Amino acid sequence: MTAKTLMIVGTSSSAGKSLLVTALCHSYARRGIKVAPFKAQNMSNNAAVCPDGSEIGRAQAVQAAAAGLEPTVDMNPILIKPEADSTSQIVVNGKPWKTLHARDYYPKKDYLWKQVTSAIDRLRAEYELVLIEGAGSPAELNLKEGDIVNMATALYAEAPTLLVGDVDRGGIFAQLLGTYWLLPPEEQEILKGFIVNKFRGDITLFEDGIQIIEERSGVPVFGVVPYLHDLYIPEEDAVSLEAPDPIQPVRAASVDIAVIHLPRIANFDDFDPLLAEPGVRLRYVDSPTRLGKPNAIIIPGTKSTIGDLHWLRSRGLATEIQKHVQNGGSLVGICGGYQILGTEILDPHNVESREAQTAGLGFLPISTTFVGEKATYRAKAKIRFEESHQFNWLCAIAGKEISGYEIHKGRTTGADPWLKIIERNQKETHDLDGAISTDGRIWGCYIHGLFGNQNLRRAWLRSLGWTPPKDAPMQDDPFAASLTYLTDTVESALDMQLLEKIIWES
Numbered sequence: 001m002t003a004k005t006l007m008i009v010g011t012s013s014s015a016g017k018s019l020l021v022t023a024l025c026h027s028y029a030r031r032g033i034k035v036a037p038f039k040a041q042n043m044s045n046n047a048a049v050c051p052d053g054s055e056i057g058r059a060q061a062v063q064a065a066a067a068g069l070e071p072t073v074d075m076n077p078i079l080i081k082p083e084a085d086s087t088s089q090i091v092v093n094g095k096p097w098k099t100l101h102a103r104d105y106y107p108k109k110d111y112l113w114k115q116v117t118s119a120i121d122r123l124r125a126e127y128e129l130v131l132i133e134g135a136g137s138p139a140e141l142n143l144k145e146g147d148i149v150n151m152a153t154a155l156y157a158e159a160p161t162l163l164v165g166d167v168d169r170g171g172i173f174a175q176l177l178g179t180y181w182l183l184p185p186e187e188q189e190i191l192k193g194f195i196v197n198k199f200r201g202d203i204t205l206f207e208d209g210i211q212i213i214e215e216r217s218g219v220p221v222f223g224v225v226p227y228l229h230d231l232y233i234p235e236e237d238a239v240s241l242e243a244p245d246p247i248q249p250v251r252a253a254s255v256d257i258a259v260i261h262l263p264r265i266a267n268f269d270d271f272d273p274l275l276a277e278p279g280v281r282l283r284y285v286d287s288p289t290r291l292g293k294p295n296a297i298i299i300p301g302t303k304s305t306i307g308d309l310h311w312l313r314s315r316g317l318a319t320e321i322q323k324h325v326q327n328g329g330s331l332v333g334i335c336g337g338y339q340i341l342g343t344e345i346l347d348p349h350n351v352e353s354r355e356a357q358t359a360g361l362g363f364l365p366i367s368t369t370f371v372g373e374k375a376t377y378r379a380k381a382k383i384r385f386e387e388s389h390q391f392n393w394l395c396a397i398a399g400k401e402i403s404g405y406e407i408h409k410g411r412t413t414g415a416d417p418w419l420k421i422i423e424r425n426q427k428e429t430h431d432l433d434g435a436i437s438t439d440g441r442i443w444g445c446y447i448h449g450l451f452g453n454q455n456l457r458r459a460w461l462r463s464l465g466w467t468p469p470k471d472a473p474m475q476d477d478p479f480a481a482s483l484t485y486l487t488d489t490v491e492s493a494l495d496m497q498l499l500e501k502i503i504w505e506s
Contacts, residue, residue, distance in 0.1 A: 003036075003124040005159035006503050008195075009134035009150050011175035015166040016197040016225070018059040018236045021133045023490035026066040026483055028129055035129040037063030040116040041078040041149040042135065043088070044236055045266035045303045049405040053376045053425045054094025055079060058269060059133070059236035066483055077119040078112055078148075080105075082264065083303050083352075093119075096374055106146040113148050120157055129503065132159055139182040151187045160192040160502040167206075168198035168227060173213065180217050192502045193222040195494070200227045203493075223494035231486060232276045232478035234269030253281035255466045258294040260317060260337075261286040262308040266301040267407070270334055273451045276478035277461065279468045288320045295464045296330035297321055299337030301448060305368075305410070306353045309340050309360065318361060330464060331363060331442045338434075338444030339410050342366035351409055363442050364435040368410040377406045379447055380423040381433065383456070386416060392440020393463035394418055397455050404449035412446070419445055 006024070010017045021037055028035040037060050048061030048071060056076035064071040073094035081089040083099065090097045090105070092115055100108075123130050138150035154161045165175040176194050183191065194213060199206060203224045210221045259271055261284040268284075275282045285291050299321075302308045312318045325331050333341040342360040344367050347353055351370040360368075385398030401422075415435030423429060434445030440463060451457045454476060458466075 003127045003130045004503050004506065005124070005130050005132060005157040006499075007132040007134065007154040007157070007159040007161040009138045009154070009161055009163055011137055011163065011165045011179050012169075013136050015164045015175075016195075017133050017135075017164055018063070019231070019233065019486060020164060020195065020197070020225070020490060021131050022059075022063050022066045022233065022483070023487045024131050025063045026487040027491055027496075028131075029067045030487075033129050034127045035067050035131060036069060036123050036127040037067065037075050037133065038120055038123055038130050039076050039133040039135070039149065040120070040153050041080065041112070042076050042236075043080040043082065045081050045264060045301075046234065046236060046269060047079065047081065047091075047267065047407055049376050049378050049407060050094065051378055051426060052094075053378070055091050055374075055376050055407060056094060057236065058234050058267070062234050063131070063133075065479075066487075074119040074122050077115045081266075081303055089303075094376075109146050109148060113152075116148055116153065117156060120153070124157070130157070132157060137179060138163075138187070139179045141182065151183065151190075154190055155186065158506070159190070160506045161187075161190050162193045162195055162222060163191055164195045164197050166198050167196050167224075168200060172196060172209070173216075176213055177216050180219065191219060193220050193498070195222050196224040198227045199224050220495075220498065222498060225490060225493040228486065228489060230482075232272050232482045233486065234272060254279045254468075255296070255461060255464045256281045256283070256292070256294040257296045257298060257464075258283050258285045258291055259298045259300055260284075260312070262300065262302045262336075263311055264303040264308055266303050266336065267334075267448045268300050270300065270448050270451060271298065273454075273457055273478065274461070277457070277466075277468070279466060280461065286315070288316045291317070291320050291324075294324075294329065296332060297324055299331075299333045299340050301334055301407075302336035302340075304352060305336040305339050306345060306347065306355060306358050308336065309345070309358060312340070312361075321361065325363065325442065329441070333364075333444030334450065335406075335408055335446050335448060336410075338364075338366075338446060339368040339412065341435075341442070341444050342368055342412065342414075344368070345410075346370065364415060364437070364444060366412050366414045366435050368412045370409050371411055372409070374409050375406050375446075377424040378426070379404055379406050379421055381419040381421045381447065384418050384420050384432075386418075391438060392436065393459050394436065394440060397459045400455050402447070402450065402453040402456055404447035404452065406446050407448065408446055410446075418443070419447065 042057035046058035048058045054073040060076040061071040079091040134150040341363045345358045346369040380403045417432035418436045419433040421431040436443035
């Protein structure tokens with residue numbers, strides 16, 4: 001079998017490529033097509049763990065789920081994870097390969113290109129259709145020689161290509177036409193259509209815009225996709241957090257949760273399930289002036305624990321977090337945030353920094369030591385019950401099973417753990433994780449995806465005083481509902497007959 005291919009490229013980052021590929025994966029999967037996603041190279045600290053422990057970009061794992069598949073490393077053979085000091089960890093075929101400065105990355109193109117082509121060849125041998133996602137823009141002229149993720153991939157896979165523009169940003173004609181005109185003739189030839197994305201208001205008002213684009217380019221517009229609100233689908237990276245109070249419109253809430261927007265925040269989709277609960281307001285904050293008086297503060301995962309710990313102190317947020325706890329507020333740390341809550345972080349082998357010892361915030365009696373080997377696991381755990389837990393929210397869910405994943409280099413000791421890890425990468429284990437204060441207000445652990453477990457999520461929210469608004473819809477699986485809504489909308493917006501033609505007749 002040699003799969004047909006379709007490539008989606010964008011005029012810029014966050015034009016909507018990932019969501020459109022997600023929608024099309026689900027669209028073809030629910031029609032019985034054996035479809036898989038692919039992205040040659042992803043730059044993001046939002047990562048996912050495959051069943052075998054391999055690490056890939058979160059967006060490709062989401063797209064795999066939309067296609068009804070478990071994610072595999074072939075769906076994203078190269079993952080670039082930015083770190084401190086202008087360096088990035090390069091994950092190749094699911095495992096850490098090298099830590100490089102940007103100037104040292106491009107000379108590795110030949111080796112990396114072989115990984116890309118091998119991965120897509122394997123996918124095409126297994127599936128009927130491979131939907132390929134680009135990155136950034138295909139017309140970054142200064143980077144084009146080293147670009148292995150956009151049109152080079154499209155040409156290799158002989159993939160008909162669609163270009164997506166973000167009309168909400170403005171300048172849609174310059175975005176689409178300018179990008180098209182900057183492409184060389186062989187790339188223009190495989191660009192079969194445009195998509196106008198994130199349109200607000202009456203789409204019929206853009207009919208003359210479609211005509212202008214088509215007349216100026218000779219390339220059809222496949223559709224205008226409306227701006228979609230309240231989609232609980234994980235974001236590809238942290239670009240979406242840059243706007244003030246991103247993601248969520250203001251709404252009535254009985255619980256206000258502030259997530260600290262660390263400079264190198266990772267896996268912030270951990271908190272999407274909280275965002276989806278009625279009566280919960282979730283905010284990302286990066287300064288004391290924006291913190292306010294939340295019911296709870298969460299310190300999320302980070303690709304640079306020590307660097308972001310220093311940032312918390314330099315911004316004055318560490319002091320405000322201390323005041324929050326003294327005033328009775330709840331405080332949570334996930335992965336790197338969990339490490340930050342401890343008394344000390346040791347880095348004897350300079351895994352993350354040149355500091356052998358760094359004082360933590362001191363909210364939990366734990367010590368973390370960095371080691372060279374990264375732990376990447378799919379994990380299942382049971383909530384332990386200890387006498388010390390009888391006065392906190394864990395008591396109500398003791399013995400319940402939860403699931404998630406781990407990505408970390410730290411090894412943490414010294415706590416009275418509240419989680420018993422029973423399975424990692426489908427193998428039985430008997431490890432322990434996490435720490436919690438006696439009253440349950442301060443806690444943390446290494447497991448990402450924790451709040452995706454409804455029993456734990458709602459038990460903790462109730463401890464904060466959560467009372468869902470009357471008659472508010474309670475979604476047990478907001479991702480599934482969002483996926484259906486997204487896919488139905490995209491199918492209605494695009495010329496699916498023309499799409500079928502360019503895929504299957506190419």
